[in-house]
Amino acid sequence: MTDPVLDVKGLKTYFFTDDGQVPAVDGIDFHVKEGEILGIVGESGCGKSVTSLSVMGLLPSPPGKVVDGKILYNGEDITYASESRMRQIRGNDIAMIFQEPMTSLNPVFTIGSQLIEAIRIHRKCSKKQARARAIDLLKLVGLPRADELVDEFPHQLSGGMRQRVMIAMAMACDPKVLIADEPTTALDVTIQAQILDLMLKLNRETKTAIIIITHDLGVVAQMCQRLVVMYAGKVVEEGTVKDIYNNPKHPYTKGLIQSVPDMREKKQRLYSIKGSVPKPGSIKKGCQFAPRCEYVMTDCLEQEPQLTGNEHLVRCLLYRE
Amino acid sequence: MGESLLKVNDLKKHFPIEGGVLGRTLGHVKAVDGVSFAIEKGETLGLVGESGCGKSTTGRMLLRLIEPSAGRIVFAGKDMTKLAKSELRELRKDIQMIFQDPFASLNPRHTVGRIIEEPMIVHKLGGKKERKKRVRELLEVVGLSSYHAKRYPHQFSGGQRQRIGIARALAVKPKLIVADEPVSALDVSVQSQVLNLLQDLQEQFGLTFLFIAHDLSVVRHFSDRVGVMYLGRIVELGASKELYEDPKHPYTQALLSAVPVPDPNYQNEKIILSGDVPSPSNPPSGCTFHNRCPMAMDHCKTKVPELKELEDGRLTACHLY
Ligand SMILES: Nc1ncnc2c1ncn2[C@@H]1O[C@H](COP(=O)(O)OP(=O)(O)OP(=O)(O)O)[C@@H](O)[C@H]1O
Ligand SMILES: Nc1ncnc2c1ncn2[C@@H]1O[C@H](COP(=O)(O)OP(=O)(O)OP(=O)(O)O)[C@@H](O)[C@H]1O
Ligand SMILES: [Mg+2]
Ligand SMILES: [Mg+2]
Numbered sequence: 001m002t003d004p005v006l007d008v009k010g011l012k013t014y015f016f017t018d019d020g021q022v023p024a025v026d027g028i029d030f031h032v033k034e035g036e037i038l039g040i041v042g043e044s045g046c047g048k049s050v051t052s053l054s055v056m057g058l059l060p061s062p063p064g065k066v067v068d069g070k071i072l073y074n075g076e077d078i079t080y081a082s083e084s085r086m087r088q089i090r091g092n093d094i095a096m097i098f099q100e101p102m103t104s105l106n107p108v109f110t111i112g113s114q115l116i117e118a119i120r121i122h123r124k125c126s127k128k129q130a131r132a133r134a135i136d137l138l139k140l141v142g143l144p145r146a147d148e149l150v151d152e153f154p155h156q157l158s159g160g161m162r163q164r165v166m167i168a169m170a171m172a173c174d175p176k177v178l179i180a181d182e183p184t185t186a187l188d189v190t191i192q193a194q195i196l197d198l199m200l201k202l203n204r205e206t207k208t209a210i211i212i213i214t215h216d217l218g219v220v221a222q223m224c225q226r227l228v229v230m231y232a233g234k235v236v237e238e239g240t241v242k243d244i245y246n247n248p249k250h251p252y253t254k255g256l257i258q259s260v261p262d263m264r265e266k267k268q269r270l271y272s273i274k275g276s277v278p279k280p281g282s283i284k285k286g287c288q289f290a291p292r293c294e295y296v297m298t299d300c301l302e303q304e305p306q307l308t309g310n311e312h313l314v315r316c317l318l319y320r321e
Numbered sequence: 322m323g324e325s326l327l328k329v330n331d332l333k334k335h336f337p338i339e340g341g342v343l344g345r346t347l348g349h350v351k352a353v354d355g356v357s358f359a360i361e362k363g364e365t366l367g368l369v370g371e372s373g374c375g376k377s378t379t380g381r382m383l384l385r386l387i388e389p390s391a392g393r394i395v396f397a398g399k400d401m402t403k404l405a406k407s408e409l410r411e412l413r414k415d416i417q418m419i420f421q422d423p424f425a426s427l428n429p430r431h432t433v434g435r436i437i438e439e440p441m442i443v444h445k446l447g448g449k450k451e452r453k454k455r456v457r458e459l460l461e462v463v464g465l466s467s468y469h470a471k472r473y474p475h476q477f478s479g480g481q482r483q484r485i486g487i488a489r490a491l492a493v494k495p496k497l498i499v500a501d502e503p504v505s506a507l508d509v510s511v512q513s514q515v516l517n518l519l520q521d522l523q524e525q526f527g528l529t530f531l532f533i534a535h536d537l538s539v540v541r542h543f544s545d546r547v548g549v550m551y552l553g554r555i556v557e558l559g560a561s562k563e564l565y566e567d568p569k570h571p572y573t574q575a576l577l578s579a580v581p582v583p584d585p586n587y588q589n590e591k592i593i594l595s596g597d598v599p600s601p602s603n604p605p606s607g608c609t610f611h612n613r614c615p616m617a618m619d620h621c622k623t624k625v626p627e628l629k630e631l632e633d634g635r636l637t638a639c640h641l642y
Binding site for chain 2: 196
């Protein structure tokens with residue numbers, strides 16, 4: 001067993017707003033090892049992006065603040081690391097791909113100059129060498145006309161092309177961990193297939209650990225080995241993708257898996273979970289899923305369940321000893 | 322075979338591209354470029370294809386929210402493109418639309434009751450008392466409560482707002498509903514609620530649907546027949562089970578193979594297309610798919626394939642057949 005490259009323990013990130021305190025991430029545990037692809041799934045607002053921003057040290061602060069827990073990178077506690085240390089880590093060790101690539105590419109600089117900068121943070125080389133490497137990277141991610149593209153601006157590219165530039169950018173620094181926050185949500189399926197294929201190659205060739213954050217159960221099934229299911233700021237289930245899909249334990253995970261249509265066969269009627277996702281902090285005690293749960297017991301409204309189990313963990317009173 | 326409620330023949334929409342100081346027309350975006358299909362009473366026709374292929378433009382032309390550049394729309398035996406204003410108004414009542422964005426499509430300053438009543442006022446249906454009664458009924462029909470009539474849209478969740486949009490569309494007892502991405506903005510767990518509701522309403526009121534979505538699994542689930550669009554044209558059309566199980570057009574094959582299936586025990590052979598979807602202002606010659614097609618032959622570059630019947634009811638526009 002190798003040690004995890006990234007280990008997040010009991011992370012709590014709150015926002016302190018005029019309307020009060022928002023527990024966006026309320027005690028999250030997960031880890032990823034070298035060469036592994038981990039999926040984090042959850043619906044809108046469950047805290048996926050806040051988790052990744054916390055890890056990257058990119059949380060808007062104020063109002064956001066890590067109030068508890070630890071983020072360990074190769075054993076080093078980076079939870080409250082200095083901005084200069086975080087910049088080093090972002091340039092060399094942990095890279096991130098965002099949902100909307102336009103917001104993460106600078107519109108006033110060419111693709112090339114942004115790539116060259118990323119390359120030169122990582123290794124000492126001349127501008128000319130860096131430019132050659134930039135073109136190589138653009139070719140590597142399957143972009144056509146790479147030698148012209150280096151001199152173009154982000155707005156001249158399509159969404160899929162920009163996302164490939166972001167991946168090239170991430171590869172420029174040879175990261176140990178790549179966090180991809182909904183990398184393909186804004187893209188068409190044929191382009192999504194290209195990008196996912198590229199991420200798989202990167203993972204196989206360089207052993208980069210990848211964390212894919214998504215709400216798409218199909219993407220997880222096709223890409224990841226392990227999975228973390230989030231609901232309302234908490235991890236409700238964790239295990240291998242096969243264990244969770246073949247034998248989901250948490251009533252939320254069960255409902256979620258049953259409610260998505262499968263292209264291969266038509267179900268007469270889809271399963272549906274009643275109600276909708278709660279606002280963070282609106283359910284003050286007991287299990288966050290209790291109001292929507294079809295197995296709810298009286299204890300669920302009072303007592304907060306803990307994440308229990310060995311390889312396949314679940315946060316639900318149905319499984320208490 | 323039942324009778325067709327809607328028949329669309331060689332429908333086109335070319336948007337002018339204006340530019341220069343004089344606002345001269347520099348070219349055209351061929352958003353929809355010769356689309357033909359029919360929908361039977363009580364049937365659902367799904368329309369799929371990647372971003373920008375012309376799905377919404379097609380849907381909006383049926384309601385005359387966009388004026389067609391050419392082609393015929395025959396609804397319930399009447400040629401809509403030839404009708405006088407008053408007759409058109411009458412027909413408009415029979416075709417209603419459900420929009421993608423439940424946040425943007427409801428007036429935030431109006432109560433939910435007012436929003437649902439609006440189309441009845443426009444079409445001068447019933448007295449005030451009757452209309453109010455119908456609003457209460459409709460709220461119950463879509464799974465909300467009559468007391469919700471007094472509230473404002475911002476007090477509802479995404480799924481509930483989509484229900485309000487559905488109630489509004491049903492208010493004037495339409496025969497055909499154009500649903501443009503009705504569940505794409507919703508959380509996974511709420512999507513199935515709304516899909517089930519639409520299914521129930523269809524059975525209850527014998528509704529006919531044009532169901533537009535880019536999610537191929539959702540379209541398979543909801544549609545009897547499916548049309549696949551690429552760059553403003555239908556490239557394949559057929560019964561949904563047959564089309565999904567045995568796609569004929571290389572684009573349909575690639576599109577379906579790219580969908581991530583939510584089952585880790587299943588790995589399909591992905592056909593990764595190179596390149597992006599070309600711009601509809603400057604589509605490739607011949608078959609517009611030839612530059613990305615893994616099976617392209619020489620004459621595909623010059624000759625436009627026609628949509629032809631292959632076997633019972635399956636239409637394909639491809640030179641392979
Ligand atoms: N700057 C902020 N101030 C206050 N609350 C915030 C802020 N940013 C995020 N939140 C809240 O934190 C919660 C988690 O947000 P987050 O962006 O992590 O969700 P997500 O899981 O990434 O959702 P999505 O799938 O929509 O991207 C949300 O309820 C959100 O409203
Ligand atoms: N008013 C307009 N003026 C000019 N071009 C337009 C206009 N409306 C749409 N288009 C163009 O027509 C093409 C088809 O657009 P449409 O919205 O129908 O696509 P779509 O298939 O619905 O895509 P999506 O899946 O992204 O909703 C696109 O290239 C779009 O940019
Ligand atoms: Mg997010
Ligand atoms: Mg559209």
